[in-house]
Amino acid sequence: MSSEKIFEYDLDIVGVTDYGAKMEAIFTGQENVPLQGAQFDVTLAGSIKGRVAGSLRGIDYLRVRADGRRELDLRGTIETDDGSRIAFSADGVGTPREGEPIVDLAVKIHLLTAAADYAWVNARPAWGAGYANVATGKIHIDAFLH
Template sequence: MQDWTIPRTRPLAVLTVDLGPAQAHGATPRGNRKIVPVTGGRVAGRISGKVLPFGGDWALTRADGVLELDVRLTVETDDGALIHVTYDGMRHGSDEDLAALARGEDVPPERLYFRILPRFETSAPDWLWLNRVLCVGLGERLKTGPRYHLHEIL
């Protein structure tokens, strides 16, 4: 019998998000704020479809260099359902790797701590099960935006 106290997961999907130019708000009392538009993307796996434009990431870089994510977007599934997706998360790494990312260079994903906690909201009958799912996502940074490997927590 498996120990129920050890988390188990199951692959859900790969979410790739395309981003537009950031609105740099500068140093605020909470950190360096930027708002980044979500311009599109794709999701493939047990959920398949496209990321619709008109989402965003209300990102904050803290004084300790950690990037906090606060993302809202909409997925339109291949069967036409709309799924509202929100996720919080964080990304951090060595000063050298973060500087390379800032210059637009590739950094191997295993050298970054890049994790998200997505939640789903929908009224589409075939997708109601997503309203009751908790997930974790492991991220990597591509030139056009992030790609997340989403896993349902069982």
């Protein structure tokens, strides 16, 4: 099966809403994840480059389970360089690297638009892999159609 890289994106964490547990304290190991887990609404913004190019803004409704698993649930909007909008959603998991401020990410990406030039994004999901650097608040994903 062949694959085509359709875009990559680089996002910055621009805000965090927490619900009783501090994300930074948990991610730096200063606090343990509560037994019931924790949720953080992480606001993200940045650029997207490739066959789809422009900017991406959204919120990741991030859940951290008591066992440390990070469950991603991202919803956002792509504004393409030529003025089109594409609805963006992604779900996946994050796996922290031992002894590093890096979380490896694996995501399934769904795109939806009625813009004729981008109708091809509606056909099937994309699969992405990348990382989040907790120390810098930067996220990078490469996305492929298979």
